[in-house]
Amino acid sequence: xxxxxxxxxxxxxxxxxxxxxxxxxxxxxxxxxxxxxxxxxxxxxxxxxxxxxxxxxxxxxxxxxxxxxxxxxxxxxxxxxxxxxxxxxxxxxxxxxxxxxxxxxxxxxxxxxxxxxxxxxxxxxxxxxxxxxxxxxxxxxxxxxxxxxxxxxxxxxxxxxxxxxxxxxxxxxxxxxxxxxxxxxxxxxxxxxxxxxxxxxxxxxxxxxxxxxxxxxxxxxxxxxxxxxxxxxxxxxxxxxxxxxxxxxxxxxxxxxx
Amino acid sequence: xxxxxxxxxxxxxxxxxxxxxxxxxxxxxxxxxxxxxxxxxxxxxxxxxxxxxxxxxxxxxxxxxxxxxxxxxxxxxxxxxxxxxxxxxxxxxxxxxxxxxxxxxxxxxxxxxxxxxxxxxxxxxxxxxxxxxxxxxxxxxxxxxxxxxxxxxxxxxxxxxxxxxxxxxxxxxxxxxxxxxxxxxxxxxxxxxxxxxxxxxxxxxxxxxxxxxxxxxxxxxxxxxxxxxxxxxxxxxxxxxxxxxxxxxxxxxxxxxxxxxxxxxxxxxxxxxxxxxxxxxxxxxxxxxxxxxxxxxxxxxxx
Ligand SMILES: Nc1ncnc2c1ncn2[C@@H]1O[C@H](COP(=O)(O)OP(=O)(O)O)[C@@H](O)[C@H]1O
Ligand SMILES: [Mg+2]
Numbered sequence: 218x219x220x221x222x223x224x225x226x227x228x229x230x231x232x233x234x235x236x237x238x239x240x241x242x243x244x245x246x247x248x249x250x251x252x253x254x255x256x257x258x259x260x261x262x263x264x265x266x267x268x269x270x271x272x273x274x275x276x277x278x279x280x281x282x283x284x285x286x287x288x289x290x291x292x293x294x295x296x297x298x299x300x301x302x303x304x305x306x307x308x309x310x311x312x313x314x315x316x317x318x319x320x321x322x323x324x325x326x327x328x329x330x331x332x333x334x335x336x337x338x339x340x341x342x343x344x345x346x347x348x349x350x351x352x353x354x355x356x357x358x359x360x361x362x363x364x365x366x367x368x369x370x371x372x373x374x375x376x377x378x379x380x381x382x383x384x385x386x387x388x389x390x391x392x393x394x395x396x397x398x399x400x401x402x403x404x405x406x407x408x409x410x411x412x413x414x415x416x417x418x419x420x421x422x423x424x425x426x427x428x429x430x431x432x433x434x435x436x437x438x439x440x441x442x443x444x445x446x447x448x449x450x451x452x453x454x455x456x457x458x459x460x461x462x463x464x465x466x467x468x469x470x471x472x473x474x475x
Numbered sequence: 476x477x478x479x480x481x482x483x484x485x486x487x488x489x490x491x492x493x494x495x496x497x498x499x500x501x502x503x504x505x506x507x508x509x510x511x512x513x514x515x516x517x518x519x520x521x522x523x524x525x526x527x528x529x530x531x532x533x534x535x536x537x538x539x540x541x542x543x544x545x546x547x548x549x550x551x552x553x554x555x556x557x558x559x560x561x562x563x564x565x566x567x568x569x570x571x572x573x574x575x576x577x578x579x580x581x582x583x584x585x586x587x588x589x590x591x592x593x594x595x596x597x598x599x600x601x602x603x604x605x606x607x608x609x610x611x612x613x614x615x616x617x618x619x620x621x622x623x624x625x626x627x628x629x630x631x632x633x634x635x636x637x638x639x640x641x642x643x644x645x646x647x648x649x650x651x652x653x654x655x656x657x658x659x660x661x662x663x664x665x666x667x668x669x670x671x672x673x674x675x676x677x678x679x680x681x682x683x684x685x686x687x688x689x690x691x692x693x694x695x696x697x698x699x700x701x702x703x704x705x706x707x708x709x710x711x712x713x714x715x716x717x718x719x720x721x722x723x724x725x726x727x728x729x730x731x732x733x734x735x736x737x738x739x740x741x742x743x744x745x746x747x748x749x750x751x752x753x754x755x756x757x758x759x760x761x762x763x764x765x766x767x768x769x770x771x772x773x774x775x776x777x778x
Pocket of ligand 2: 521
């Protein structure tokens with residue numbers, strides 16, 4: 218298994234896009250940091266910017282959706298899937314090694330984002346606020362950031378498990394990427410309608426889109442009135458959906474004829 | 476059969492309702508080069524994929540070196556190198572990186588360079604594969620199959636896209652490795668490509684094995700014909716048949732030669748009957764022709 222993860226990492230590290238994406242992330246975060254420092258009137262509160270890692274979290278979602286769909290779909294696209302499968306390894310191992318690689322990649326992104334946001338804070342906003350300042354609901358700035366990180370990590374993986382499944386079914390990056398992105402950002406568009414429907418039919422609170430409110434719920438004291446779920450229920454809900462999508466992926470991949 | 480590295484027994488495979496392999500049985504002797512020949516769509520790649528444990532089959536048995544092979548039993552794959560259909564290539568990696576990626580950890584750098592050298596890929600091995608031509612990709616695919624020096628190598632139409640020189644180089648490499656004990660199963664839809672290479676031949680058509688034979692037997696099995704052109708072929712055929720000569724099917728007047736066939740006798744017999752002989756030819760039906768005859772043969776019926 219370690220060999221397989223190494224091989225997946227080898228491929229990832231030899232793609233130019235891997236480096237381009239990391240660089241882009243840092244550049245965008247820096248731009249937002251500078252804008253916030255120079256034009257706080259238009260770009261909002263520096264603390265708020267720091268908490269969402271200078272918009273970094275949103276970009277991580279995009280990049281990880283692309284990476285997850287490509288790590289599966291490229292093997293079909295390049296015809297390398299046969300080479301992967303007719304070795305002494307089993308199909309399940311091949312798939313799991315790809316999941317582990319993506320898990321490591323997502324951890325890398327969060328770490329990079331966190332470190333860079335700390336750096337921007339020290340360089341650009343050292344005199345503006347302290348990490349221990351109260352932000353909202355009694356949490357400090359740094360606590361809010363961490364809760365946000367944990368929450369988005371779980372919701373991002375809910376989306377990624379769906380993307381991994383779709384890439385597996387459609388064997389194409391395009392379909393998986395578009396549905397993943399729409400899925401993630403659809404929430405903000407339809408959440409009002411969803412909340413209304415949920416008050417009518419309460420069981421709807423268990424739908425996967427509702428789980429995506431997790432990061433907000435972690436830092437807010439009031440949103441559970443909208444989501445109708447307690448925070449632990451939401452955490453478990455996210456994990457269960459992730460597990461279900463992964464399990465379907467596993468079955469599909471094992472049965473796929475090549 | 477202790478010395479067979481591959482044993483396929485009563486293999487059946489369906490894609491949906493379509494039966495693609497019908498009761499396929501054959502074996503590959505250790506150290507031999509075996510040719511799997513058949514027209515396009517006969518089921519060559521399907522057999523090879525089944526042998527590599529790539530998919531489930533409805534019934535049958537596949538053993539490599541005494542170990543069963545199926546999608547859930549891949550242990551034997553450790554001894555196998557393969558190229559199926561077309562090589563899978565990552566455009567963003569160089570040829571050398573492909574070799575690094577897919578070779579075993581126990582395979583040394585010298586071994587990587589050795590196969591690069593033998594396949595004459597030095598000039599472009601460090602270029603990204605997206606710049607490769609079809610033939611270069613094909614060579615890389617073959618190199619990937621051979622790099623770990625496996626005991627058993629499966630090559631599906633390996634000559635595809637290779638120029639005559641590369642084709643010749645590949646033959647040399649295969650023969651060399653076979654001398655050192657590597658076993659090969661090589662498919663092709665063109666028999667003449669394999670003729671100079673293989674020890675045994677397995678012929679497949681419409682998912683059925685129609686012929687398995689050692690090359691030596693097949694070569695000597697070709698017929699010698701005496702083809703005549705006369706002023707009256709129809710009457711000549713009658714006369715020859717009446718006199719005990721065996722005629723080959725077909726429009727042309729051709730006598731199947733045996734040891735006792737004497738041209739002088741034939742000429743005398745015909746001229747005695749006032750038939751003029753306009754042309755005489757000796758024809759040795761070659762391997763390609765005997766194979767084509769075999770495939771036309773009614774042995775293979777749609778079921
Ligand atoms: N995945 C598949 N699904 C359905 N039919 C297939 C599939 N793969 C191969 N076939 C069919 O199986 C037959 C044998 O194909 P193949 O083994 O590729 O032939 P060959 O390699 O001898 O040219 C063909 O009729 C082909 O259409
Ligand atoms: Mg084929």
